Amino acid sequence: MSRISTDIKYSFKETFRDRMNIFWMFVFPIVLFLLFGYIFGGQSGSITLYYQDNDVSQMSNSFIQALNSTGALELKDGSGMNLEQMLKDGKVSAYIEIPKGFGQDIITTGSGGSPSADLPVYYDKSKPTSMAAVSVVQQVANGFNMKMAGAKNIINVNPTEAASSGMNYFDFLLPGILAITIMSAATNMAVGTIARLRSTGVFRKLSTTPLSSKEWIAARITTWTVLVILSLAVAVFMAWLVFNIHPNINLISLLLIVLGTALFAGFGIVVANFVKNEESAMNAVGVITFPLMFVSGTLIPVENMPWFLQYLAKISPLTYLSEGLRSSMITGNTGDAFINLAIVAVLGIILFGLGVATFSWKED
Amino acid sequence: MTKNVIEVKSLVKKYGDFTAVDNISFSIKKGEIFAFLGPNGAGKTTTVEIMECLKSLTAGSVNILGYDIKKDEMKVKQKIGVLPQDFNAFEWLTVYENIDYFAQMYPKHLDVDSLVEMLSLEHKRDVLFKDLSGGLKQRVGIAISLVNDPEIVFLDEPSTGLDPKARRDVWDAVKKLKKQGKTVFLTTHYMDEAHYLAGRVCVLHNGHIIAEGTPEDLINRYGGGNMLIIRECDGHTRNELIKSIPDCKVEGNDILVELEEGNGMKSMSDAISIINANGLTCEELYVKKATLEDVFLNLTGDKLVEGGK
Numbered sequence: 290m291s292r293i294s295t296d297i298k299y300s301f302k303e304t305f306r307d308r309m310n311i312f313w314m315f316v317f318p319i320v321l322f323l324l325f326g327y328i329f330g331g332q333s334g335s336i337t338l339y340y341q342d343n344d345v346s347q348m349s350n351s352f353i354q355a356l357n358s359t360g361a362l363e364l365k366d367g368s369g370m371n372l373e374q375m376l377k378d379g380k381v382s383a384y385i386e387i388p389k390g391f392g393q394d395i396i397t398t399g400s401g402g403s404p405s406a407d408l409p410v411y412y413d414k415s416k417p418t419s420m421a422a423v424s425v426v427q428q429v430a431n432g433f434n435m436k437m438a439g440a441k442n443i444i445n446v447n448p449t450e451a452a453s454s455g456m457n458y459f460d461f462l463l464p465g466i467l468a469i470t471i472m473s474a475a476t477n478m479a480v481g482t483i484a485r486l487r488s489t490g491v492f493r494k495l496s497t498t499p500l501s502s503k504e505w506i507a508a509r510i511t512t513w514t515v516l517v518i519l520s521l522a523v524a525v526f527m528a529w530l531v532f533n534i535h536p537n538i539n540l541i542s543l544l545l546i547v548l549g550t551a552l553f554a555g556f557g558i559v560v561a562n563f564v565k566n567e568e569s570a571m572n573a574v575g576v577i578t579f580p581l582m583f584v585s586g587t588l589i590p591v592e593n594m595p596w597f598l599q600y601l602a603k604i605s606p607l608t609y610l611s612e613g614l615r616s617s618m619i620t621g622n623t624g625d626a627f628i629n630l631a632i633v634a635v636l637g638i639i640l641f642g643l644g645v646a647t648f649s650w651k652e653d
Numbered sequence: 654m655t656k657n658v659i660e661v662k663s664l665v666k667k668y669g670d671f672t673a674v675d676n677i678s679f680s681i682k683k684g685e686i687f688a689f690l691g692p693n694g695a696g697k698t699t700t701v702e703i704m705e706c707l708k709s710l711t712a713g714s715v716n717i718l719g720y721d722i723k724k725d726e727m728k729v730k731q732k733i734g735v736l737p738q739d740f741n742a743f744e745w746l747t748v749y750e751n752i753d754y755f756a757q758m759y760p761k762h763l764d765v766d767s768l769v770e771m772l773s774l775e776h777k778r779d780v781l782f783k784d785l786s787g788g789l790k791q792r793v794g795i796a797i798s799l800v801n802d803p804e805i806v807f808l809d810e811p812s813t814g815l816d817p818k819a820r821r822d823v824w825d826a827v828k829k830l831k832k833q834g835k836t837v838f839l840t841t842h843y844m845d846e847a848h849y850l851a852g853r854v855c856v857l858h859n860g861h862i863i864a865e866g867t868p869e870d871l872i873n874r875y876g877g878g879n880m881l882i883i884r885e886c887d888g889h890t891r892n893e894l895i896k897s898i899p900d901c902k903v904e905g906n907d908i909l910v911e912l913e914e915g916n917g918m919k920s921m922s923d924a925i926s927i928i929n930a931n932g933l934t935c936e937e938l939y940v941k942k943a944t945l946e947d948v949f950l951n952l953t954g955d956k957l958v959e960g961g962k
């Protein structure tokens with residue numbers, strides 16, 4: 290036991306003495322947050338509008354065509370999706386629900402009948418693009434009214450500020466940055482420490498002492514987890530101070546952080562076990578983790594990415610960590626958070642287990 | 654009779670098809686300073702690391718302090734101290750902290766500051782390891798190898814790459830270990846180091862032991878004897894010398910005479926008389942003693958011609 294606590298004590302000392310570590314752990318996440326926040330914050334690409342066509346008439350169809358032909362929107366068929374929940378989770382910024390009887394209502398109104406055809410638009414006020422989507426819908430409806438009834442109001446667009454996610458881009462981004470920090474800190478600490486101690490011969494020395502390699506891993510994963518938590522705490526504190534973001538810190542989010550650290554540390558250990566050269570090991574890790582930063586729904590929602598990147602997002606462990614953190618810390622969707630936690634836990638146990646099983650500082 | 658603390662029998666180590674250590678046997682008694690002497694790639698580190706339970710062996714047996722290293726690895730580890738080749742400790746810890754780190758790995762360990770003092774590291778006690786010179790790093794390494802008060806200390810090339818002063822400091826440290834009665838296993842490719850420190854030397858070459866004994870022993874047996882060298886004589890004196898001393902060799906204006914046991918004195922006094930008779934027309938005259946260097950060169954055959962035999 291005292292062997293493990295000695296290693297923990299001194300690995301903390303070493304970490305805090307090297308200024309570079311301080312930069313990567315405490316400054317870099319904040320830089321990333323501000324950088325991406327301001328680059329993507331105002332205009333998160335194209336305006337996406339989801340629709341649910343419950344009418345399926347010629348009229349509803351031509352209305353959707355008209356929306357599409359404006360070119361101002363990216364239309365997505367949301368049939369069968371729980372758009373209300375997705376909006377609440379910040380995955381959708383606006384959607385329309387074409388009610389049953391929409392086409393019929395237009396025809397009756399057009400021929401003098403009284404009720405106009407209602408068209409509800411739900412939008413998330415906290416998303417800058419949502420208002421644009423609403424106004425495009427409004428304009429297309431006006432065009433219909435003009436053409437068919439001479440400015441008589443037959444389609445009545447009904448914008449509704451939905452139970453919003455209350456999530457602006459910075460809210461969305463924070464858990465993404467936290468997930469990226471967990472990934473890069475855990476993998477780099479694992480692969481960096483192992484590769485360096487192996488190449489400088491410290492492992493050779495350690496293996497002649499009673500300390501076992503399993504004890505060493507136990508000590509280091511403790512250190513790394515605490516360091517990751519400290520690093521996230523600083524980032525969250527900054528986000529609170531500067532952007533007034535109040536993420537929920539709960540058991541699920543803590544478990545996600547711990548298991549996410551184990552997952553990516555495990556990955557780093559595995560790489561270091563198989564790539565014995567220090568520089569190649571660092572490069573191998575960089576080549577894999579760098580793209581993951583961008584395709585895992587950390588910086589922009591997975592739903593807004595091109596379809597082929599969405600496939601990459603599905604196989605990226607970072608996606609589940611980031612979505613899990615977003616659900617547990619920002620949107621409060623416990624069900625979703627729990628599913629992501631389960632996925633991260635399984636992957637974490639597998640990768641960390643694999644790392645420990647293949648780790649040895651003995652030579653043959 | 655003192656007992657053997659290390660017994661190595663028919664040790665073989667292969668890396669794939671390549672045999673790095675080829676069927677070597679030796680034993681070491683308590684309190685000895687024993688040196689493995691050999692060039693790069695001779696198999697020194699491989700042998701030492703097998704004894705330290707760091708590498709597995711292919712065949713043979715190694716017994717340390719009565720324990721078979723294959724069965725009682727943990728017991729062996731508790732009782733040995735190791736300075737690996739190219740030693741490094743934790744860069745961002747100080748000298749004191751590094752020694753303390755390794756001390757804490759053992760249930761029983763020496764006082765850290767007394768080790769700092771023993772290796773004369775007091776003035777560097779709180780300096781980060783990464784900021785130390787090579788010689789100081791080696792001394793920290795030796796201090797660390799002593800934290801568990803080991804019965805046997807393995808030092809793999811403790812002075813390689815150090816300047817003469819730093820080497821002396823390392824040598825002093827090794828001598829202190831001998832005084833404390835510890836058994837020291839040393840590897841080196843410096844002949845003078847082996848000669849100065851070791852009571853017994855094993856010459857290793859291509860994975861084989863090619864000679865073993867005390868340094869004096871080896872020099873007498875394989876050194877090719879002492880050599881009388883007479884430099885820069887004029888032509889006449891040279892001819893006189895060649896005529897009256899059989900078996901002498903000529904190299905340019907120099908004359909080399911191998912001094913065989915028994916009639917060495919006679920050759921010398923003959924030479925001096927001739928030089929005297931010819932009006933002191935030689936530049937200098939001296940006797941070169943054989944060293945372990947010669948032993949090594951003779952044994953490995955690298956410069957066999959020059960060494961005689």
Ligand SMILES: Nc1ncnc2c1ncn2[C@@H]1O[C@H](COP(=O)(O)OP(=O)(O)OP(=O)(O)O)[C@@H](O)[C@H]1O
Binds near residue numbers: 696738
């Ligand atoms: N892990 C390994 N795999 C393959 N060959 C190895 C390995 N380790 C050592 N060797 C080879 O075994 C031979 C003996 O190496 P060893 O390190 O024991 O030599 P050494 O006497 O310590 O040399 P040096 O003075 O350079 O330290 C060398 O030819 C070396 O290339």
Ligand SMILES: [Mg+2]
Binds near residue numbers: 738
């Ligand atoms: Mg060596």
